[in-house]
Amino acid sequence: MSLRIVVTVKYVPDATGDRHFADDLTVDRDDVDGLLSELDEYAVEQALQISENSDDDVEITVLTVGPEDAKDALRKALSMGADKAVHVEDDDIHGTDAIGTSLVLAKAIEKAGYDLVISGMASTDGTMGVVPALLAERLGVPQVTLLSEVSVEDGTVKGRRDGDAASENLEASLPAVVSVTDQSGEARYPSFKGIMAAKKKPVESWDLSDLDIEAEEVGLEGAYTTVDNAAERPARTAGTIVKDEGEGGKQLAEFLAGQKFI
Amino acid sequence: MAEVLVYVDHVDGAVRKPTLELLTLARRIGEPVAVALGNGAGDTAATLAEHGAVKVLTHEAAEYADYLVVPKVDALQAAHEAVSPAAVLVPSSAEGKEIAARLALRIGSGIITDAVDLEAGDEGPVATQSVFAASFTTKSRVSKGTPVITVKPNSAAVEPAPAAGAVEALSVSFSAQATGTKVTGRTPRESTGRPELTEAAIVVSGGRGVNGAENFAIIEALADSLGAAVGASRAAVDAGWYPHTNQVGQTGKSVSPQLYIASGISGAIQHRAGMQTSKTIVAINKDAEAPIFDLVDYGVVGDLFDVVPALTEEIKTRKG
Ligand SMILES: Cc1cc2nc3c(=O)[nH]c(=O)nc-3n(C[C@H](O)[C@H](O)[C@H](O)COP(=O)(O)OP(=O)(O)OC[C@H]3O[C@@H](n4cnc5c(N)ncnc54)[C@H](O)[C@@H]3O)c2cc1C
Ligand SMILES: Nc1ncnc2c1ncn2[C@@H]1O[C@H](COP(=O)(O)O)[C@@H](O)[C@H]1O
16 A cells, blocks of 8 residues: 655745735745745654554655745755655746635645645744645545644544644544644654755646646735735834832732733 | 624533624624524524624534534535625634635635734725734735635624524535544543633733743732633743643734733744734743843833742732
8 A cells, every 4th residue: 555645835934034025915935034834844744754653655745835945845844754845836826825825735736646635734924724624625535634643544544633622533534634733743853864865856846837727816816815904013112121129029010900900 | 784694603502702702893894693503502692692693593413513624614605605795704713714714715705814803894894914923914805705704812892782683593414525524532621710811801821931830820820810811831831831722822822812921931933923912911031131021011020939929919919
């Protein structure tokens, strides 16, 4: 038996950098250093663990939709241990929203061939956390999402989803779409050997025509949502800062009382 | 007047507060029609009517609890067909966002997640979002189809606004996908007796500076003196001192209370992402250079083991 895993990874602006919008109100991806979204490292890690724990022949493909630089994200995932990569890149994709992104990803996943898709819980720039559910809807396969624990055996995926009201055990047959949280286990660092090996691993590039997608279906033009305005949040007015010299607790209580919290 | 569908988050008929907030926002756009599903759906009607629901569409079936997400999407789609609403509003929980996204795709609509405010506009509802760890505020619209918008807790006040709240049975036929993901077990979260983190008016959080699970008693005592919920940084959660359900930040809960008190938390960008929209922010940290102090309305540079118990004492004294 063989198991084909596609891991979706996003290249995002560094959260600790100065993230901002470009003139067309899309996320500026040129001016800000990017990297493989940390939350997608967990998805790569779980794919590797599933592979390591499996008697089957497992092949892990990492897939990204993004600009030229997004190759960096693929390289990182390959150096962690994924087998091959697919980069969907097309100028017409600029400005695509979640609905459009899920279309491109779904077509690419189908073209690549899959038994299991693993995504991160959310991208660290858009933070919508909806793409995995959208992929399941588009592919017509079960969604087994937001897992803090995941395992695959005999064509079945099982996992634990820690929700607000309860912790649930989930189960579905493959093919399926999974997303994993940052509670699923720390991602490994690429080893020197892994980094060297990654340089020789295949990276395919596809554009929209390879996926039979028309330019109008994606990009700013195809978007289902419009951002009319983006404004930097005014800096908070500097607060009062006191040094505790024995009275700090009392002073704080005085402030809270003044604000009617006590 | 146009109708607005509001997806009801409830536990066995007890409506959760974010849904009542949605009803306030829905009234700015049209007449709220609530959709309540699963066990106890019918019991939600009285509360929903008190807060402005003109109609309550209900459907009870075992599928809602036994299978993940899709049965609820099927039902919401049926409600969308029955009502042809001007917008669909869903509470921004992890599940709410997934339901909303799949619905949007099915009905050919755009989706906006995590709105913190909503107004009527010439071209449909305008949603305010807080992005990049709350360093930017955007205004967006859905430009295709029926706007599907998820709204974060604490985005509006709960306002009583009595309406008919007529209960109608929704007829739902489940799709082939509905039974794809089976829920084979469920462990309900134990109640701590404290307010729900995302809904609380006051949140008291502890971080790595709390230095041990047992020391969280100090944070809990302060929280209890204020009737607050307890939060924790990821560092405290990763260390095993406090449960992940209480984590505040990018990969935990996003909170927006009236008052947020951070003790022994440095204020990393991922933590700020989950609390920066709090109205009043207070921090206690022994490092005067900690970035959390850039956000505060009031900060105390000091040892939390001195300041927090003293604060708790003073609050108790003042409250008598
Ligand atoms: C993808 C990703 C997602 C993340 N998601 C989250 C998230 O959801 N939530 C989150 O919180 N973090 C998150 N993080 C982690 C985040 O980057 C920080 O590591 C974390 O917030 C640090 O927690 P802390 O402030 O408690 O610890 P530290 O940064 O170590 O700060 C501890 C603070 O306590 C102070 N202190 C120590 N002792 C005392 C004392 N006795 N009295 C007073 N002050 C004291 C210190 O001066 C210091 O400022 C995420 C990181 C990544 C990469
Ligand atoms: N452009 C993209 N390329 C590849 N994967 C993506 C992309 N956008 C989102 N994803 C995947 O979908 C997950 C959730 O993203 P989001 O819904 O944008 O928060 C991410 O963790 C990724 O696994």
